[in-house]
Amino acid sequence: MSSVTLQNVTKIYGGGALKAVKDLSFEVEDGEFLVLVGPSGCGKSTALRMIAGLEEISDGGVWIGDEFVNDMHPKDRDIAMVFQSYALYPHMSVYDNIAFPLQIAKMSRQETEKRVQEAARVLELENYLKRKPGQLSGGQRQRVAMGRAIVRQPSAFLMDEPLSNLDAKLRVQMRAEIAGLQRRLGTTTIYVTHDQVEAMTMGDRVALMKDGVLQQIDSPSNIYNKPCNMFVAAFIGSPTMNMYWADLESGANDSARLIFGDNTLTVPASIVAEHKQLSRYRGKRVVLGIRPEDIADAREQTEPAPGDEIVKGKVDLVEALGSDINVHLNLNAQPAVVTSSDSLQDLHANEGDGARCIARFTAKSQVRYGDNVQLRFDAERLHLFDGETGEAIT
Amino acid sequence: MATAKTYDPEALASQRRQRRNARLLRHLGLHALLIALLGIMLYPVIWMIFSALRPEQEIFGEMGFIPTNWTLENFTSGWQLYGDLTFTTFYVNSFIICALAILGNLIACSMAAYAFARLNFRLKWLLFAAMLTTIMLPIHVQLIPQYIFFLNIGWVNTILPLVVPKFLATDAFFIFLMVQFMRSLPSELEQAAVVDGASYWQRYWRIILPLTMPALATTAVFTFINTYNDFFSQLIYLTDTDAMTVPVALRLFLDPSGGQSSFGGLFAMVLVSIGPVLGFFIASQRLLTKGIATQGFK
Numbered sequence: 102m103s104s105v106t107l108q109n110v111t112k113i114y115g116g117g118a119l120k121a122v123k124d125l126s127f128e129v130e131d132g133e134f135l136v137l138v139g140p141s142g143c144g145k146s147t148a149l150r151m152i153a154g155l156e157e158i159s160d161g162g163v164w165i166g167d168e169f170v171n172d173m174h175p176k177d178r179d180i181a182m183v184f185q186s187y188a189l190y191p192h193m194s195v196y197d198n199i200a201f202p203l204q205i206a207k208m209s210r211q212e213t214e215k216r217v218q219e220a221a222r223v224l225e226l227e228n229y230l231k232r233k234p235g236q237l238s239g240g241q242r243q244r245v246a247m248g249r250a251i252v253r254q255p256s257a258f259l260m261d262e263p264l265s266n267l268d269a270k271l272r273v274q275m276r277a278e279i280a281g282l283q284r285r286l287g288t289t290t291i292y293v294t295h296d297q298v299e300a301m302t303m304g305d306r307v308a309l310m311k312d313g314v315l316q317q318i319d320s321p322s323n324i325y326n327k328p329c330n331m332f333v334a335a336f337i338g339s340p341t342m343n344m345y346w347a348d349l350e351s352g353a354n355d356s357a358r359l360i361f362g363d364n365t366l367t368v369p370a371s372i373v374a375e376h377k378q379l380s381r382y383r384g385k386r387v388v389l390g391i392r393p394e395d396i397a398d399a400r401e402q403t404e405p406a407p408g409d410e411i412v413k414g415k416v417d418l419v420e421a422l423g424s425d426i427n428v429h430l431n432l433n434a435q436p437a438v439v440t441s442s443d444s445l446q447d448l449h450a451n452e453g454d455g456a457r458c459i460a461r462f463t464a465k466s467q468v469r470y471g472d473n474v475q476l477r478f479d480a481e482r483l484h485l486f487d488g489e490t491g492e493a494i495t
Numbered sequence: 496m497a498t499a500k501t502y503d504p505e506a507l508a509s510q511r512r513q514r515r516n517a518r519l520l521r522h523l524g525l526h527a528l529l530i531a532l533l534g535i536m537l538y539p540v541i542w543m544i545f546s547a548l549r550p551e552q553e554i555f556g557e558m559g560f561i562p563t564n565w566t567l568e569n570f571t572s573g574w575q576l577y578g579d580l581t582f583t584t585f586y587v588n589s590f591i592i593c594a595l596a597i598l599g600n601l602i603a604c605s606m607a608a609y610a611f612a613r614l615n616f617r618l619k620w621l622l623f624a625a626m627l628t629t630i631m632l633p634i635h636v637q638l639i640p641q642y643i644f645f646l647n648i649g650w651v652n653t654i655l656p657l658v659v660p661k662f663l664a665t666d667a668f669f670i671f672l673m674v675q676f677m678r679s680l681p682s683e684l685e686q687a688a689v690v691d692g693a694s695y696w697q698r699y700w701r702i703i704l705p706l707t708m709p710a711l712a713t714t715a716v717f718t719f720i721n722t723y724n725d726f727f728s729q730l731i732y733l734t735d736t737d738a739m740t741v742p743v744a745l746r747l748f749l750d751p752s753g754g755q756s757s758f759g760g761l762f763a764m765v766l767v768s769i770g771p772v773l774g775f776f777i778a779s780q781r782l783l784t785k786g787i788a789t790q791g792f793k
Contacts, residue, residue, distance in 0.1 A: 155686050176692030188687035192705040201701075202691035249691070 103166030103179075103256040105129040105152060105289055110161035112147050112313075121147045123313040124161070129257075129306075132287045134280070135318075136304030138294055140336070144313035145293045146261055152291065153182050153259050165256055181250035185262040187242050189234040189249075195221075196230040199248040206253075220248040223282070240271045247282065257289040264299065276303060297337050301325065309333050331388060331437070331491040334484055340393050340427055340459040342484065344437040347389040349382050349485075359389055359483075362433035362455070366410040368480055376485065378494050387494065388437040390484035393427065396460035398468060399475035410480060414458055416472045426462045430474070431455040437488075547762035554758050570767070573760030576747060580736060582764060585744040588733075589723060590771075592654050592740060596722040597715050599661030600669055604714060605707060607664040608673030609699050613685065623674075630667045634727070642731060656732045657722075669714045676710035677703060716779045720772055741768050 105128070112122040122144040129135045137145040150156040152163055154175035163170050170178050181202070189198050197204075199220055203213040221227045224244040234242055243263060250258055263279070264272045280303045283290050294300055300307045301321045308318040309332075317329040328334035334342045347361035355370040357379065366389070373379055399411060414430035436456040460476060468474055485494040546554045547569050549562030557563065574582045610616070611623050645656040664670060680703065688698045704711075726742040733739055739747075745768065748761035 153690055155689065175690045180690065182687065182690045184683045184687060186681060186683050188681070188683040190684065190688075190702060190706075192708075201688075201693075205688075205692045205697060249687075253691075 103168075103289060104131045104133075104164075105257055105291060106164040107148070107152070108162045108164075110148065110151060110163060111159050112144070112151060112156060113159040121313050122151070125310075125313075125315055126161075127308055127315065127318050129289055129291060132289055134283050134290045134292065134303060134305045136292045136294060136300040136307045137310065138297060138300035138307055138336075139310035139316075141295060143310040145295075145310050147313075148310070149182075149259050149261055149291060149293045152257075153180060154178055179256040181253050181255040181258055183246045183250050183258065183260040183263045185265055187234075187246040187263075187266075189242060189245055191234050194231050194233060195226060195237070195245050195248075198234065198245055199226075199230075199252050202249060202253045216252050216254075217248075220252045223251070223285075224248050239267050240275060243267065243275055244278075247279070251282070251286060251288075255288065257291065258283070260290065260292045262294055263292075264294070265296070272299075279303065297339065301337070307337075309336060311336075327493070328484065329493050331390070331486045334390050334486070334493075338392055340461070342390045342392050343396075343456075343458045344388050344390045344486075345432070345434040345456055346386055346437050346488065347434075349379070349385060349387050351383055357383070359387075361389060362435065364410075364412045364432070364434065366412070366478055366480060366483070368483065372481060372483070376494055379485065382485075382487075382494060386488045388486040388488055388491070390486060391478055391482065392484075393459045393461040395479040395482040396458070397477045397479070398428075398460075398462050398466050399477050401463065401466060402477060410478055412476045412478055414460075414474055414476050415455075416468050416470055416474060417457070419468060419470060421464070423464065425464055426466050426468070428460045428462055428466070428468055428474075430458045430460060430476070432458045434458075437486075543762050544766060547759065547766050549759075551757065551759035554762075569759035569763035573748070573757070573763040574767075576744070576760075582741070582744065582767070584737060585739055585741045586771075588654075588738060589740040589742075592657050592729075593719050593722045595654070595658040596661045597718045599658060599663075600666055600714055600718045601711055603662050603664035604666055604669040605673055605704060605711065606699070607670045608677055608707075609703055611670065612674045612677035613698075613703070614695070626667050626670060629665075630671070638731070645732065651732055652734050652738060654733070654738070657725075657728055661718075666718070669718070672713065673707060673710045676707055680706055712779050716776060719775050723772055 107128075108126050110122060110125040111120065113120050125144075125148055127135075137148060139145050147156060151158050152165075154170065154173065158171050165178055165180065168178075190201065193201065196217055199217045200213050203216060208216075217230070218227070221230055224247055226241065226244055226248060229237060229241060229245075234245065237245065243266075246263065250260075260279075264275050267275060276299055279292075292299075292303060300309075301324075304321060306318060307321050307324045309316045309324065311332050317324060317333045319327070324333065325337055328337065328342075331344065335344065345361045347359040347366075350358045350360065352358040352367055355373055357368040357373050359366040359368060368379075396412075412432060414432045416428055417431050418429035420427040420429070432455050434456040458476075462468065486492065487494060542560070545560065545562055548565055548567070549557070550564055550566050551569065553562065553564065576582065607626075611619065611626075641656070642651070645651055650656050650659075684702055684706075685698055688702050693701065724742060729740045729743050730746075733743060736747075741764075745761060745764055748758070748764070749756045
């Protein structure tokens with residue numbers, strides 16, 4: 102096992118016409134599970150393939166352990182890779198697929214047999230060793246691909262969207278299995294996905310990329326609770342974070358006031374004190390963000406928490422999910438659009454006079470289509486962003 | 496209030512019967528036409544079969560389609576051409592040339608195809624285009640220079656001019672066929688093998704070649720048919736009677752000077768000579784149609 106380090110790694114295609122990855126730097130600790138996440142075309146798979154040695158590195162350096170591997174052949178990097186399509190050899194049995202890297206390494210027959218049997222036991226594939234990949238289900242094929250990776254006992258696993266070909270239910274199961282397996286083996290893992298649920302649930306840390314640039318690398322909870330910019334805030338979380346343009350003004354007793362549309366929110370002094378840069382933004386336009394679960398139906402709350410403020414909205418759509426309810430509302434406010442996020446453009450394309458807002462209420466909520474409701478925004482959970490750069494105000 | 500809906504079962508059944516009869520009539524007409532066309536095309540073959548099974552003097556002497564006297568004599572006399580020379584020799588010669596040509600084409604064309612399909616090297620596209628242009632070069636243009644070349648190196652009247660070029664990937668069509676097939680194989684398969692530590696040779700031998708089986712089968716079948724039926728090259732390069740192959744030997748039944756020709760023997764041996772091509776084709780049909788390449792993929 103080893104750490105994996107990237108320093109200013111850049112990938113240029115077509116003689117400079119396209120920069121797929123720009124100055125990517127991070128270090129994955131020994132035994133750590135890092136998830137590389139981002140929308141399609143953000144360069145995450147290219148980054149992984151550069152670590153694997155399947156793509157040439159245009160600039161910068163990659164280290165696996167203490168070894169500088171830029172010019173090293175993939176086979177000498179001591180890594181194992183799991184592909185999106187599994188890349189199982191269709192003409193070989195499951196046994197031969199798993200044993201292939203060991204046979205190539207000219208390992209003795211007994212040792213190969215021992216390792217394959219051990220991998221098959223761990224992955225519950227013992228009864229399928231004689232079958233061909235074509236005779237297996239999607240989940241079993243996925244496990245064979247994992248088997249081929251773990252049997253080598255490599256320094257690091259590289260996984261390129263390994264669950265994207267599975268159906269939703271199986272994906273949940275395999276997600277837990279891969280995360281559990283990684284913890285048991287303790288092998289350094291870099292996992293590429295565009296699925297934010299996989300990113301949030303599997304990794305020790307999450308690295309979020311956009312247009313080839315690393316946006317934020319942090320623990321899943323920090324990525325969710327302390328996004329470094331509007332893109333990260335909008336990309337992580339489903340439904341996505343609500344964002345509106347707001348004017349920041351001074352309030353009483355060191356507090357601040359956020360005015361958006363005909364709504365006013367008071368930011369308590371304690372929160373203002375936490376955001377040291379906030380004073381610089383007084384009198385300016387900022388972007389206010391709030392997650393759907395931080396908005397509550399005022400009628401449901403008997404004792405409002407201090408700092409909660411009432412915002413009026415009209416119910417546009419009610420989605421009952423069983424455990425809770427997603428309520429789409431129209432507010433009097435100006436939405437702040439994150440143009441690069443996959444989902445947000447569509448969401449804001451057909452807005453009416455006001456701004457769309459999604460709130461997550463408890464299943465007990467009685468809201469109906471067309472209701473005028475009073476919403477409580479949890480002021481302690483507000484996110485504030487620079488209106489020009491989109492960076493979070495800390 | 497909903498109104499009750501009714502239908503007449505008698506009228507419905509009668510409509511169905513009419514439709515069925517019209518369809519039957521249409522199919523009968525079509526089949527009759529196809530059978531008539533098939534009869535026209537098969538007539539010469541059937542005539543040849545019956546001619547092979549009737550005495551020599553009756554072939555052109557009797558007008559009837561079906562022989563009055565049945566005989567297998569044409570087969571025995573045809574096989575025993577003259578003296579010690581039998582068709583066994585010609586078949587052995589033909590099969591040796593076919594086997595070597597198939598082996599050569601499978602090895603050389605698949606390796607060349609792998610290089611064009613998967614490897615990156617300088618002038619790859621220029622070389623590929625040059626290779627493709629050789630498909631368009633007529634054999635008659637190449638014939639004389641090739642003959643002079645083989646004559647100078649002393650290969651005429653041996654099987655070498657017919658076999659050695661196959662080991663040098665000269666059949667551009669088969670290379671093109673395999674290149675296209677290999678390009679259709681997912682590149683991730685090979686990338687997985689690269690990460691697993693496989694060398695170029697191991698990737699070619701253990702991953703690409705087994706997956707190219709349908710293209711290899713096609714190459715083998717067509718090489719066999721082309722080589723087995725190749726009258727022209729074999730006529731030019733194989734001059735000794737002992738070295739002759741089946742198509743060249745069939746010519747021996749006819750006397751070009753207008754003397755006695757043995758049509759009975761000729762027809763019998765032509766019939767026998769069709770056997771290997773038909774058998775080879777039937778045996779490899781399963782491989783030809785079997786697409787195993789994408790079984791491991793979603």
